[in-house]
Amino acid sequence: MHATEALKEADRLMTICNSCRYCEGLCAVFPAMELRREFGDADLNYLANLCHGCGACYTDCQFSPPHEFAVNVPAVLAKVRNDSYLSYAWPPALKLLFGANGMVVGLLTATCISLFLLGFVGWSAGGEMFAVHAGPGAFYRLMSHNAMALLFGLAFAYALAAMAMGARTFWLGSRPPAISPDDAAMAVSDVATLRYLGGGGAGCDVDDAGKDRRRLYHHLTFYGFLLCFAATSVATLYHYLLGMEAPYPPYDLPVVLGSVGGIGLIIGPIGLLHQKLRRGAHLGDARAFGMESAFVLLLVATSVTGFALLLARETAAMGVLLAVHLGVVLSLFLLLPYSKMVHGLYRGLALLRSAAERRAHRQQGNTA
Amino acid sequence: MESWDQHYDTLVVGGGNAALCAAIAAARGGARVLVVEAAPKFYRGGNTRHTRNMRCAHAKATHTLTGPYTQDEFYDDLLKVTGGKTDPELARLMIGESEDMLDWIVEQGVRWQPSLGGTLSLGRTNSFFLGGGRAMLNALYATAERLGVTIRYDAEIVDLTIEDGFFLNAIVAHDNKRHAVTAATLIAASGGFEANIAWLKEGWGEAADNFLIRGTPYNKGTVLKLLLDKGVGAIGDATQCHAVAIDARAPKFDGGIITRLDCVVFGIVVNRRAERFYDEGEDIWPKRYAIWGRLVAAQPEQIAYIIFDAPCLEQFMPSLYPPIRAETIGDLAGKLDLDGATLEKTITGFNAAVRPGTFDHTILDDCRTEGLHPAKSHWARRIETPPFYAYPVRPGITFTYLGTRVNAQARMMMADGKPSANMFAAGEIMAGNVLGQGYAAGIGMTIGSVFGRIAGREAARHARN
Numbered sequence: 001m002h003a004t005e006a007l008k009e010a011d012r013l014m015t016i017c018n019s020c021r022y023c024e025g026l027c028a029v030f031p032a033m034e035l036r037r038e039f040g041d042a043d044l045n046y047l048a049n050l051c052h053g054c055g056a057c058y059t060d061c062q063f064s065p066p067h068e069f070a071v072n073v074p075a076v077l078a079k080v081r082n083d084s085y086l087s088y089a090w091p092p093a094l095k096l097l098f099g100a101n102g103m104v105v106g107l108l109t110a111t112c113i114s115l116f117l118l119g120f121v122g123w124s125a126g127g128e129m130f131a132v133h134a135g136p137g138a139f140y141r142l143m144s145h146n147a148m149a150l151l152f153g154l155a156f157a158y159a160l161a162a163m164a165m166g167a168r169t170f171w172l173g174s175r176p177p178a179i180s181p182d183d184a185a186m187a188v189s190d191v192a193t194l195r196y197l198g199g200g201g202a203g204c205d206v207d208d209a210g211k212d213r214r215r216l217y218h219h220l221t222f223y224g225f226l227l228c229f230a231a232t233s234v235a236t237l238y239h240y241l242l243g244m245e246a247p248y249p250p251y252d253l254p255v256v257l258g259s260v261g262g263i264g265l266i267i268g269p270i271g272l273l274h275q276k277l278r279r280g281a282h283l284g285d286a287r288a289f290g291m292e293s294a295f296v297l298l299l300v301a302t303s304v305t306g307f308a309l310l311l312a313r314e315t316a317a318m319g320v321l322l323a324v325h326l327g328v329v330l331s332l333f334l335l336l337p338y339s340k341m342v343h344g345l346y347r348g349l350a351l352l353r354s355a356a357e358r359r360a361h362r363q364q365g366n367t368a
Numbered sequence: 369m370e371s372w373d374q375h376y377d378t379l380v381v382g383g384g385n386a387a388l389c390a391a392i393a394a395a396r397g398g399a400r401v402l403v404v405e406a407a408p409k410f411y412r413g414g415n416t417r418h419t420r421n422m423r424c425a426h427a428k429a430t431h432t433l434t435g436p437y438t439q440d441e442f443y444d445d446l447l448k449v450t451g452g453k454t455d456p457e458l459a460r461l462m463i464g465e466s467e468d469m470l471d472w473i474v475e476q477g478v479r480w481q482p483s484l485g486g487t488l489s490l491g492r493t494n495s496f497f498l499g500g501g502r503a504m505l506n507a508l509y510a511t512a513e514r515l516g517v518t519i520r521y522d523a524e525i526v527d528l529t530i531e532d533g534f535f536l537n538a539i540v541a542h543d544n545k546r547h548a549v550t551a552a553t554l555i556a557a558s559g560g561f562e563a564n565i566a567w568l569k570e571g572w573g574e575a576a577d578n579f580l581i582r583g584t585p586y587n588k589g590t591v592l593k594l595l596l597d598k599g600v601g602a603i604g605d606a607t608q609c610h611a612v613a614i615d616a617r618a619p620k621f622d623g624g625i626i627t628r629l630d631c632v633v634f635g636i637v638v639n640r641r642a643e644r645f646y647d648e649g650e651d652i653w654p655k656r657y658a659i660w661g662r663l664v665a666a667q668p669e670q671i672a673y674i675i676f677d678a679p680c681l682e683q684f685m686p687s688l689y690p691p692i693r694a695e696t697i698g699d700l701a702g703k704l705d706l707d708g709a710t711l712e713k714t715i716t717g718f719n720a721a722v723r724p725g726t727f728d729h730t731i732l733d734d735c736r737t738e739g740l741h742p743a744k745s746h747w748a749r750r751i752e753t754p755p756f757y758a759y760p761v762r763p764g765i766t767f768t769y770l771g772t773r774v775n776a777q778a779r780m781m782m783a784d785g786k787p788s789a790n791m792f793a794a795g796e797i798m799a800g801n802v803l804g805q806g807y808a809a810g811i812g813m814t815i816g817s818v819f820g821r822i823a824g825r826e827a828a829r830h831a832r833n
Contacts, residue, residue, distance in 0.1 A: 019626035019687045022420050022500030025481035037686055059506060060499035062417040062624055066410055069626075200498050201479055202507075 003041055006079040010044045013073055016063065023057040026200035028190070028354045029077070030057075035357055042173035045087070048080035049170070049343075050350040055212070055283045056199030065282075078285035085342050090165035097338040102290025105298055105335055112334075113327030119143070120323050129319040136245040142319055145239060148326070155333040162337035163345055170346050177356035187352035191344075194218055212279065217271030221299060222344075224264025228302070231258035247313050258306060265303035269296040288340075295340035301328045372540070372547035376402045376518075377831035378824070379538060379551035381525055381591050382558035383407060384414035385501075385813055386795025388508035389820030390555045390827070392476055395515040397828025402549065403512070404523040404540055406558070407586040411622075412505065412521060414559045415583035415767065415796070415812075418624045419501035421483070421494040422473070422817060423810035424466040432480045435492040439463045442493075445808055453804025461776050462802055465818045470495060473817060477507035489654065494810040525558070525591050530598040533780075533788040552790060553827035556780070557820060559796045560768035561589020562609055563621060568765070571607030578670035580614060582764045585621035592771065592797055600791070601773035601783045604800025610807050611661025613637075614764030616671055617689045626688040629759050632660060633729055633747045634683055635676025636718055637761075639667040642701065642710035644718070649746035652732065658807055661763040673704055674759045675715070677751045683729065691757035700756045719750040767812065771800040778823035790830055792823035 002008040014033055017023065024030040029051050036043055053074050063069035082098075089095035097104045120129045120142045133141055140148070190196065197215040235254040238244040248254050273296050276284070305325040312321055335341070378394045380387050383405030391401045405412050425439045442463045446454055474480065479498035483491040490496075497504040512519065520542060527539040535554040540547045561567045563585045568576035596602050618627035633653050637660075639645055646663050650656055664672045681691070694700035697715055701708035718740065725735035729747055737744045772793045773781040780788040795816040802815055 015686070016626055016688055019628075019685065020500075020624070021484075022625070024484045025496070025498045031484070037682060056499060056503075060503035062500065062502045063626075067622065068619060200481065202498065202503070 004083060006076060006083055007041050007044050010048065010076050010080050011039045013071055013076055014039045014044070014047065016069055016071055017073065023060060026056045026060070027052065027054065027196040028351065029073070031358060032354050035361055040174070044080055045084040045170070045173060046350055046353060048077040048084060049346040050354055051077040051081065052194070052196045052347070053078055053284065054197050054199050055279070056202060058283060072282065074283045075285065078288065081343070082285050082288045082291070084346070088166040088169045088342070088346070089338065090162045090169070094338060098291065100290065101339065102294040105294035105331070105339060108335060109298060109301070109328055109331035112331040113324050116323035116327045117320065120319055130316050132314065132316050133318060134314050136247070138313065138318070139246055139322055142322060145245070149236070152330065152333060155330055159333050159336035163342065166337060166342060167345055167349060170349055177353060177360060179352065179356050180359065183352060183355040183359055186355040187348060190351045190355070191348050212275060214272060214275045217268045217275060219268070220264040221268030221272060224261045224268050224303070225299065227257050227261025228265060228306070231255070231261060255310065259310070262303040262306050265299050269299045272296055291340050298328065298332055298335070298339070302332055372549060376400050376549070376551040378402070378553045378555060378827045379404065379549055380555045380557060381538070382414065382556070382795065383412045384416035384557065384559060384795060384816065385419070385504065385508070386816035386820035387555070387557035388505065388512055389817045390557055390792070390794050390824035391512050391517045392508065392515060393821040393824025394555070394828040395512065395517050397825055397832070399828040399831050401517045402551065403517055403519045404525065404549070405519065405521050406524040407521065407584065409521045411584060411586060412509070413502065414587055416501045416505055416816070418583050419813050421490065421496045421810040422469065422813035423494050423808060424470045424814060425463050426467060426470060430470070432482045432495060433492060437493045439467065442466070446802070446811070449806035449808045450804050451806065455801050457776060458774070458801050462814060462818045465822070466814050469814070469817050472821065477511045478504045479507070490809055525594070528591070528594045528598060530791070533599065533782045533786060533791070535788070535791045552831040553792065554790065555792045555794060555823045555827055556591050556595060556772065556797050557793065557795045557816070557823070558591040559587040561592060561770070562587050562765045562768050564588045568609070572665065575665055575670050578762060579611070579665070580618050580623065580762050580764045581621045582614060582623060582627070582766050589768070595772055595780070599782050599784070600788070601781045601785070602770060603773040603798070604769035604771050604804065606770040608805065609768045610658060610766040611665060611763045612658055612766065613660035613664050613672065613761040615687060615689050616760035616762040618764070623764070627764065629674060629687055629761060630684040631674055631676060631680065631759065634680040635674050635751060636715070636744065637672050637674050638706070638711065638714055639672050640669050640706070642706040642714055644714060644742060647742045647745055649736065649744040649748055652730070660761070661765070664761055665763040670762055672761050673706070674761060675700070675751065675756065677753045677756050679753055681757060691759050693755045693757050695754050695756070697756055700758055704758055704760065715751050718744070719752060722748045722750050767796055767799070769800045769803070769805065771796070771798045774798045774801055774819070777826045778819045779826065792827050794819035794823040
């Protein structure tokens with residue numbers, strides 16, 4: 001028995017696919033499916049998070065609609081996947097945030113920005129907010145570095161803790177396999193290259209509209225995000241280890257990393273959104289449009305507000321722009337466990353499980 | 369959209385592997401090509417949609433094939449499965465050209481993958497399409513369109529004008545209208561007649577009403593019948609078709625691979641009278657897979673039941689429908705609407721005849737019955753551990769053998785023995801030239817691609833002259 005209609009439908013499809021197996025060369029989902037004969041909710045959640053939604057199995061399927069078997073694996077697994085985010089949310093009560101996620105992201109971001117604006121106006125000395133500041137330590141006349149580090153450190157630690165709890169629930173949902181270093185290396189490589197967003201080599205769902213470029217845009221987004229994170233980390237080291245205070249000159253490492261990453265974080269998410277709009281709605285979960293587009297826009301906003309701050313940091317607009325940028329980033333941090341961001345977490349773990357299961361199966365075959 | 373009344377160099381009838389290989393080869397040869405496919409766009413490609421591999425000769429292992437498969441070995445395999453019913457010249461030609469097919473088909477956009485999962489036994493001889501037959505078709509259609517081939521769906525040939533073995537025009541029904549299409553050459557690649565129950569009845573009688581058709585409902589054999597009626601030479605046994613035993617609960621048409629059942633060797637098979645009728649352990653399953661359709665067709669009401677017990681449940685590939693399950697043989701008989709006492713007697717008698725042995729379904733093991741008729745020669749184990757399971761099975765028709773005779777140019781041969789001036793055939797419609805009976809995995813696709821390419825090449829050459 002299954003908890004939802006989507007899980008029930010996923011069970012029906014996996015039973016069909018497991019009797020066919022023509023798609024086993026396309027991605028990791030079908031080989032993982034072949035290691036099972038029955039599909040409980042935990043198995044289906046795992047397979048759903050393993051699915052990258054590339055769409056190749058839909059266009060290749062002889063049983064897709066209008067065939068009476070009506071097989072649409074990407075759409076059904078997208079529904080199961082999005083539902084699974086709720087069941088792994090920590091604390092469980094906050095799964096509500098996934099309900100109207102687009103609105104949640106918007107409201108929280110607006111709230112964070114407002115609090116920074118009010119805070120700067122209220123707590124900084126009169127007129128500081130709209131004054132021109134320049135040179136090292138300019139930002140910290142509005143908010144001390146320690147206060148900033150504490151606030152964002154706490155927010156990030158909370159996000160990590162909440163995601164760790166979600167990861168734990170996901171991992172223990174079914175019996176965890178033993179993990180070898182090779183499995184971990186394989187999973188990291190699968191994530192880093194987005195191996196399974198390639199339809200097994202033919203590319204993602206290629207239709208009359210032309211080639212799907214989600215892998216490229218996702219790379220820009222993912223590596224852009226990592227570079228921005230690296231920029232922040234380097235700046236923190238500069239501050240505490242070298243005693244160098246922000247803002248840094250345009251040629252310095254934090255600004256270079258942040259700028260390169262920031263460009264990726266603008267082109268990537270917008271490209272992903274464009275691909276999503278262009279792609280057939282029949283391949284996804286329409287309910288998740290708010291969640292997906294809100295997260296993508298939040299990433300763009302992080303980058304755009306960062307660039308605005310970089311360009312206007314020596315003008316009177318700096319205070320407002322800093323408040324807006326920090327508000328967006330705080331919102332992003334707080335929402336990591338309750339946004340589309342969790343897809344990376346569960347997919348990474350699913351890939352790790354898949355690597356371990358396949359290795360165990362191979363070894364079993366060799367000793368049998 | 370281009371109008372119907374323009375003149376084409378080549379009219380290709382059909383939309384599967386053979387048709388598309390022909391269309392592509394003709395277009396590459398410089399011909400203006402029209403493809404008419406009777407099915408709507410989703411169902412395009414006939415039974416190619418349900419295929420997944422092609423058997424090609426190769427001198428050494430490739431990145432997707434585990435070892436060499438020489439032309440001689442391929443030829444020997446063909447002789448084995450057909451019992452010698454093949455045209456040696458055409459068979460040698462096909463096998464020779466199949467070697468080149470491994471590269472040519474990739475040049476048309478199709479991707480190979482290594483055999484995985486349950487198909488490792490074919491990993492040396494057969495090349496698998498990444499994503500299966502529909503993925504292959506998608507690639508071929510994209511290539512054909514890029515080459516300027518015009519493709520019409522829902523376009524069925526209803527008549528052909530042929531004079532003295534010369535094709536003049538075809539009448540195509542499309543959008544409730546009839547269009548006369550003229551072309552310098554005709555390539556018939558429209559499959560067999562396995563979806564035409566009335567025609568099947570000519571060979572099988574009323575029993576054909578109980579047959580399930582594993583593939584496309586669009587293979588009605590209309591073009592084949594027209595050609596044979598208009599003087600094209602026939603080849604192959606009109607009364608025979610390739611039939612396997614599939615799940616009786618499958619839809620009438622197009623259930624495809626997922627209704628297949630690979631568990632005959634693990635249990636016993638009984639008919640409506642709850643009696644066994646054939647040796648379930650005669651030979652290893654891939655070699656006996658294709659006799660069970662005909663065996664079941666010969667039973668009352670064309671239905672049979674594979675019965676096995678709990679230890680066997682996970683020893684074969686899963687299939688679409690779950691087995692029917694019961695705690696006792698009597699209950700199982702009740703659920704299958706069989707006579708309980710007879711089924712008990714059949715199973716008791718079978719169990720008593722089973723000799724001890726070491727079970728191994730991958731070899732001809734020593735688990736057999738003694739003093740039982742019919743015997744179970746291998747893999748016989750007592751059916752004694754509940755729960756008990758059953759799959760109802762019916763004949764599932766895969767393809768038909770009757771076709772048009774062709775020569776080495778894939779040119780149709782007329783009944784009077786002369787080659788047609790401008791008509792060619794490829795794929796299932798002429799498979800009987802090479803495959804007089806039997807089947808070997810992936811050989812239908814070899815026939816389609818090889819003769820499709822030859823037909824396209826020859827048609828383009830004819831049209832240019």
